[in-house]
Amino acid sequence: MIIGIDLGTTNSLAAYYDNEGPHIIPNRLGERLTPSVVSVDEDDNFYVGKTAEERMRLYPNTSAAVFKRDMGSDRKYTLGTREFTAEELSSFVLRSLKEDAEEYLGEEVTEAVISVPAYFNDMRRKATKRAGELAGLKVERIISEPTAAAIAYGLYNDEKPAKNLVFDLGGGTLDVSILDYFPPILEVRAVAGDNYLGGEDFTQVIEEMFYKRNKDIVREELSYKELRLIHKAAEDTKKELSENGNTVMKCKVHDAAVTMELDYKDYEKACEELYDRIRIPVKRALADAKLKLSDIDKVVLVGGGTKLTGVRTFVSKLFHTFPDTSINPDEAVALGAAIQGAMKERQQSIREVVLTDVCPFTLGTEVSVELGEGIRESGHYCPIIERNTIIPASRTERFYTIHDDQSKITINVLQGESRMAKNNLELGSMEIEVPKG
Structure with a gap:
C-alpha cells in the first residue's frame, strides 16, 4: 500500500485509500495530527510528536521544531551533543508516521507519496525525498501540496471545465496555485509562494506585541526555556483571538506571572504587513496565468493557517467570494496525497485523472x-x-x-x-x- 504524507512545518499526518475513499491515519495517541517536533534525551532516545513537543518546554536545548523551513540547507540543529540537518530531523517525523501507519493498518508500509510546498526548489524537493528514504520509505512521488489538496477536493470530478485557486497557508509556508480543469486533465497553470510566511509568523506578531508592551522584559536576557514558554503562550493566544475575539495572554517570566490584554482589532492591524506579503504571490500567480481575480471559479483554503478568522476574512475580501472550506484545512493535503498513491496503484475504485505540473522557477x-x-x-x-x-x-x-x-x-x-x-x-x-x- 502507498500511503500519503503531508510533511508539515508545524504538524504532519498520513492517510491511506481504500474502496470507501481516503482516510486519515491516527497516530499512536489516537490523534490525527502529529506535531513536527523532535527531541532526544541523555540516553540518545528520540521522541517525535506530542511527547517531543511537551519535552521541548522542559528541555528546549535537546529539541527542535519548525525545521522544514531549512529543508535542503546546510543549517545544523544542535540537540544535546549531536547535530542534525532539517532533512535528518524530518526523517524522524516520517519514520514515526510510517510506524503509526503500520500499527494502524496491520501491514508493512514501504511506499509513500510525500507532499512539499509548490514553491520548493529542486534542492528542497530532493532533500524531502532523501528524508523519506532515511525513514525507510520508497518515495513514489513528491507532490506539490496545492495539487494534492485539489485532488482531495475532487476538483477533477466536475464535468465542466473550471479555473480553481488553491490558497495554502501552512505553519511556515504560503503557496498560491491556479489549476485549470478540462476533463480528464487537471493542469497546474501557475504557482507562486513565500517559503518564509505561515501561521508561525502570525504567532510572532503576538510575541512582538508582548515585548513592546512589557519593556522591562528583555528578550536577550531570557533563557531558551522562557522564550519557548512565551512562544507557546502566544500560539495559544492566537487561537483564542480567532475563536473569541479579545483575550488575555498569560505566561511566566522569571517565575512571575505576566499578562497582556489583546484586542482583536489591534492584532489585525499589527498583521497588516503579513497580509501585504500574502498579496504578492496572489498577484504573481494571476499574472503568470494571465488571469484576473474575476476569472477564478472557486477558491479553496488549505493549511492550518487558513483556520485563522483574519486570514479567512482577508481571502474572502480579496477574491470577493467565500472560499471552500468543506474539508478540514489540516487534512486536505494528506488525503490528496493518499488518492495520488491510489492512482499510482491503479485502484479500480478511483477515477483516473491526468495531472500536469509546472516548473515553479525559471x-x-x-x-x-x-x-x-x-x-x-x-x-x-x-x-x-x-x-x-x-x-x-x-x-x-x-x-x-x-x-x-x-x-x-x-x-x-x-x-x-x-x-x-x-x-x-x-x-x-x-x-x-x-x-x-
Whole structure:
C-alpha cells in the first residue's frame, strides 16, 4: 500500500485509500495530527510528536521544531551533543508516521507519496525525498501540496471545465496555485509562494506585541526555556483571538506571572504587513496565468493557517467570494496525497485523472555577454525554460564559444529568477568537448 504524507512545518499526518475513499491515519495517541517536533534525551532516545513537543518546554536545548523551513540547507540543529540537518530531523517525523501507519493498518508500509510546498526548489524537493528514504520509505512521488489538496477536493470530478485557486497557508509556508480543469486533465497553470510566511509568523506578531508592551522584559536576557514558554503562550493566544475575539495572554517570566490584554482589532492591524506579503504571490500567480481575480471559479483554503478568522476574512475580501472550506484545512493535503498513491496503484475504485505540473522557477544557464567594443562580462543568467512552464518541457537555445579554437565549454544549469548567475541555485554543471573553430 502507498500511503500519503503531508510533511508539515508545524504538524504532519498520513492517510491511506481504500474502496470507501481516503482516510486519515491516527497516530499512536489516537490523534490525527502529529506535531513536527523532535527531541532526544541523555540516553540518545528520540521522541517525535506530542511527547517531543511537551519535552521541548522542559528541555528546549535537546529539541527542535519548525525545521522544514531549512529543508535542503546546510543549517545544523544542535540537540544535546549531536547535530542534525532539517532533512535528518524530518526523517524522524516520517519514520514515526510510517510506524503509526503500520500499527494502524496491520501491514508493512514501504511506499509513500510525500507532499512539499509548490514553491520548493529542486534542492528542497530532493532533500524531502532523501528524508523519506532515511525513514525507510520508497518515495513514489513528491507532490506539490496545492495539487494534492485539489485532488482531495475532487476538483477533477466536475464535468465542466473550471479555473480553481488553491490558497495554502501552512505553519511556515504560503503557496498560491491556479489549476485549470478540462476533463480528464487537471493542469497546474501557475504557482507562486513565500517559503518564509505561515501561521508561525502570525504567532510572532503576538510575541512582538508582548515585548513592546512589557519593556522591562528583555528578550536577550531570557533563557531558551522562557522564550519557548512565551512562544507557546502566544500560539495559544492566537487561537483564542480567532475563536473569541479579545483575550488575555498569560505566561511566566522569571517565575512571575505576566499578562497582556489583546484586542482583536489591534492584532489585525499589527498583521497588516503579513497580509501585504500574502498579496504578492496572489498577484504573481494571476499574472503568470494571465488571469484576473474575476476569472477564478472557486477558491479553496488549505493549511492550518487558513483556520485563522483574519486570514479567512482577508481571502474572502480579496477574491470577493467565500472560499471552500468543506474539508478540514489540516487534512486536505494528506488525503490528496493518499488518492495520488491510489492512482499510482491503479485502484479500480478511483477515477483516473491526468495531472500536469509546472516548473515553479525559471531554468537556465550562465553565459558571458558582449557589452560592445570587444568587452565581455561573464556571470549573466540566460533563462531557457521560464517559470510556470508546463512540464515536462523541452527548449533549445544556441550559444557560441567565447574564444576561437575553444575545445571545451562548461555548462552550469541554474534555477532562479535573478539576472545574475551567482544569485540563482546551481543544479549541476557539465563539461563538454566541442570541435575547434
